[in-house]
Amino acid sequence: MKQYFKKKNGWKFLAVVVLLGLIFACSIDIVSIDQPSEADAGSEMTVTVNCKIDPAGTNNGSTLVVGFLVPKSWNAKQNTSAFYTCIPMGADNEKMSLMPVSERESKTQLPWADALMSDKRYALMGNIVADMEWVVFRSTKTYDVNSGITFTLRIVTKVGEENMLVNLGYFIGNANDGLAAPGNDKYHDGKYARLTVVNGTGDLIDFVNPQIAMMELAKATDNDIQTIFYDGDLVETPLSNESKIYLCAKAYTSSGAVIERCEITDHSAFKPMAGINRFRFDFWPRSYFGLTETQSLQRMEYFLTDATGAKKIGYGGSTAETDPFRFTFNCQ
Amino acid sequence: MNQSRYIFSAAFALLLLLLVNACQKENTRINAEAAKDIVGTWKIASVTRNGVDITDYFDFSAFRIQFKGDGSYIVGHEAPFVIAKDGTWTLDDGAYPLRISFIQQGGSQAFVNEFEYPVVEGVRRIILKGSPGCNRNTYQYALVAAE
Numbered sequence: 001m002k003q004y005f006k007k008k009n010g011w012k013f014l015a016v017v018v019l020l021g022l023i024f025a026c027s028i029d030i031v032s033i034d035q036p037s038e039a040d041a042g043s044e045m046t047v048t049v050n051c052k053i054d055p056a057g058t059n060n061g062s063t064l065v066v067g068f069l070v071p072k073s074w075n076a077k078q079n080t081s082a083f084y085t086c087i088p089m090g091a092d093n094e095k096m097s098l099m100p101v102s103e104r105e106s107k108t109q110l111p112w113a114d115a116l117m118s119d120k121r122y123a124l125m126g127n128i129v130a131d132m133e134w135v136v137f138r139s140t141k142t143y144d145v146n147s148g149i150t151f152t153l154r155i156v157t158k159v160g161e162e163n164m165l166v167n168l169g170y171f172i173g174n175a176n177d178g179l180a181a182p183g184n185d186k187y188h189d190g191k192y193a194r195l196t197v198v199n200g201t202g203d204l205i206d207f208v209n210p211q212i213a214m215m216e217l218a219k220a221t222d223n224d225i226q227t228i229f230y231d232g233d234l235v236e237t238p239l240s241n242e243s244k245i246y247l248c249a250k251a252y253t254s255s256g257a258v259i260e261r262c263e264i265t266d267h268s269a270f271k272p273m274a275g276i277n278r279f280r281f282d283f284w285p286r287s288y289f290g291l292t293e294t295q296s297l298q299r300m301e302y303f304l305t306d307a308t309g310a311k312k313i314g315y316g317g318s319t320a321e322t323d324p325f326r327f328t329f330n331c332q
Numbered sequence: 333m334n335q336s337r338y339i340f341s342a343a344f345a346l347l348l349l350l351l352v353n354a355c356q357k358e359n360t361r362i363n364a365e366a367a368k369d370i371v372g373t374w375k376i377a378s379v380t381r382n383g384v385d386i387t388d389y390f391d392f393s394a395f396r397i398q399f400k401g402d403g404s405y406i407v408g409h410e411a412p413f414v415i416a417k418d419g420t421w422t423l424d425d426g427a428y429p430l431r432i433s434f435i436q437q438g439g440s441q442a443f444v445n446e447f448e449y450p451v452v453e454g455v456r457r458i459i460l461k462g463s464p465g466c467n468r469n470t471y472q473y474a475l476v477a478a479e
Contacts, residue, residue, distance in 0.1 A: 072468075217382075217466070217469055219466050219468045219469070220465055220466050220469065221465040221466045222465070223412050223416075223464050223465040224381075224412065224464065224465030224466055224469055225379075225381060225386060225390055225411075225412055225465075225471075227386075227389070271389065280389065282386060282389040282390045283390075284390070284411065284412050286412070287410075331465075331466035331467065331468065
């Protein structure tokens, strides 16, 4: 083997190494994200994303693609503008346009927003609640990139009205290369930054932290079939070793009535799921709380209990009566 | 020898008869598509919520909907469904329906839902799509005739 490289084919090996070096030198990266860690609900927020491109050879006619991952409730397509500045390329605060749905990502042939959401490298960017969407922009001009450059993106958006903890995602790439496969994906990059939305409506919606008990439908009315998933292994609680879990809940109607259902029966029992210590409880709130035709639910508070009702946990595994899990019925 | 000639002649005559019969003019008339008849009582066979099957996790067994020939329906409302009260129903096209509309008693609003009427494993089904709760959540109900 040593003879192979030393004598006959040494120059070929060297050429391959140099070529590979050139290929892998070409990259597009998000260097940093200047995003506030906290914002008021309904306020305007500006985010600056600093990027760089190290091209190998000539890259002619590239259209810049920028993605922004946000909660659906923000209506970001209507409330967001994106700009880019790259002085060496003669681009100074150029406004980007929304990527048309008809414009497909070159590898998957899906609309760009769907392609990003179906790509595990980007998808939800660390969020565990799926009520998110990618909003994708593109440059209105194409550029020939033949040398290393830096550029900045400026994204101006209107923060949603709900209190929440969420990772906002940022993606850069170009239309020619699309979402190249892992291992050859130097032509696109994505990163996220965490945001807490305060002074808004409703209880805090936590998109980021795994919950001991989590409602499947982030947006629901009392006439949906809602599901509570319980993971007994996530945090050590008095219920961690229990094989039977029950719901103890209070519902609050829009007229101020309180309906309590805290019983140990088959109707309030969670069903075991595949895997150890995981359960689910599927229910129709209107029926479960016995609403009349004119009643509607505004919110509910609930605890999980064992088969005796003596062990009870709420938000974060707390055993305090003041810390129930909370859910607000809201479709906006 | 005479016997084999006889057999050959008989076989040839039979073949000729078949060929002549095969050349008879076929009836190529195209029958009109029959109107879809959904009159009867239906129950839920399966339900998906936002594309995920939840049939095994909620008790849909008591639900019934009866479509009557006079255009009315009666719903046994034991599960969230696209409509909650009895009323009247219409299909957008009797032969090739794509939508079904419900108007509940005491109301005038039409609840329009996507409608399919396939045969699955030899059994006729009604497939309805709708959002009984938040319109962000889409449910697909597969109904089969109740016994």
